[in-house]
Amino acid sequence: xxxxxxxxxxxxxxxxxxxxxxxxxxxxxxxxxxxxxxxxxxxxxxxxxxxxxxxxxxxxxxxxxxxxxxxxxxxxxxxxxxxxxxxxxxxxxxxxxxxxxxxxxxxxxxxxxxxxxxxxxxxxxxxxxxxxxxxxxxxxxxxxxxxxxxxxxxxxxxxxxxxxxxxxxxxxxxxxxxxxxxxxxxxxxxxxxxxxxxxxxxxxxxxxxxxxxxxxxxxxxxxxxxxxxxxxxxxxxxxxxxxxxx
Numbered sequence: 001x002x003x004x005x006x007x008x009x010x011x012x013x014x015x016x017x018x019x020x021x022x023x024x025x026x027x028x029x030x031x032x033x034x035x036x037x038x039x040x041x042x043x044x045x046x047x048x049x050x051x052x053x054x055x056x057x058x059x060x061x062x063x064x065x066x067x068x069x070x071x072x073x074x075x076x077x078x079x080x081x082x083x084x085x086x087x088x089x090x091x092x093x094x095x096x097x098x099x100x101x102x103x104x105x106x107x108x109x110x111x112x113x114x115x116x117x118x119x120x121x122x123x124x125x126x127x128x129x130x131x132x133x134x135x136x137x138x139x140x141x142x143x144x145x146x147x148x149x150x151x152x153x154x155x156x157x158x159x160x161x162x163x164x165x166x167x168x169x170x171x172x173x174x175x176x177x178x179x180x181x182x183x184x185x186x187x188x189x190x191x192x193x194x195x196x197x198x199x200x201x202x203x204x205x206x207x208x209x210x211x212x213x214x215x216x217x218x219x220x221x222x223x224x225x226x227x228x229x230x231x232x233x234x235x236x237x238x239x240x241x242x243x244x245x246x
Contacts, residue, residue: 002027005188005204007034007116007149009051010066011041011088012192012242013228015201016050018220019191026205026216032107034149034188035064035116037100039081040238041192042228044088048096063103064116064150065125071101080235087234113143117150118185127151131165134185145178146185147206152195154202154215155187169196175212186213192225199245 004023009016023031037051038044055061069075069085070092077085089097105122107114117125118137127150128134134157137146157167160182170176178184189202196202200217207214226239 001029001208003030003032003206003208004028005032005034005114005147005206006191007188007203008036008064008152008190008192009033009041009047010036010190010192011038011044011047012201012220012225013041013043013046014221014225015192015218016047018218019201019203019216022216022218023203023205028205031059032114032147033059033061034114034147035062035103036066036149037061037064038070038085038088038092039066040084040229040234041225042232042234044091045093045096048092048099052096052099060107060109060114061103062107062114062116063100063105067100067103070097080237083235084238087232108143111142111144113141113146115146115148118148119143119146125150128155128157128185128187131157131167134167135159135163135165138183138185144183146183147188147204148185149188149190151187152190152193153187154189154196154204156213157185157187158182159184170213170215172215172217175207175210175214178211178213180211189215193242194245195241197245199243 120136120140188204191201200219205214222242229239
């Protein structure tokens with residue numbers, strides 16, 4: 001089965017639409033969503049409704065820190081992120097907020113774990129930025145493969161049977177086989193706000209039969225997304241950074 005995996009959409013409608021179209025063109029049979037549907041971008045209502053519809057049709061979705069922040073003022077964020085959440089809170093209906101609040105922190109399918117941040121403490125939103133971070137997450141779970149987001153930069157880590165870690169930055173459209181005998185942590189890039197220096201939206205395709213992950217990029221209308229941010233009075237940097245991929 002081909003599973004399309006999306007993370008960190010951040011209310012960027014043009015980017016999410018581009019990724020959904022690209023995944024379907026690649027033959028996606030299922031969809032998994034790794035959180036942070038809102039925040040930063042200017043289309044939270046559409047994004048939450050789209051995620052709700054996808055879940056109703058069989059997709060799996062988990063909670064991200066920006067999603068939780070809609071109803072939890074204690075989440076730690078920078079000023080721009082906080083301003084975007086306050087604005088988002090005023091745009092979402094009670095039903096949309098209820099939907100986000102009810103999302104689980106993790107989702108397990110067989111030997112695969114899906115989590116927004118990492119597995120050692122999903123609600124603490126720790127970042128996986130190094131092999132040590134990845135090892136901490138892998139040690140906290142029995143899953144052979146863990147998929148996460150949160151970092152906004154694609155990365156791939158593995159642990160041998162003796163605990164030796166490897167790490168590398170994947171290349172788009174080059175499938176990587178998740179070999180047996182090792183445990184894997186796959187960090188998806190961001191749909192709505194990439195931070196790896198590439199403006200194109202990022203997502204993943206997981207082939208469960210071949211046990212292969214392919215990191216994918218989808219160009220989208222950055223001008224449209226940036227204009228929506230500015231038109232709605234959100235911090236200008238949130239628009240500017242979309243062009244830079246940072």
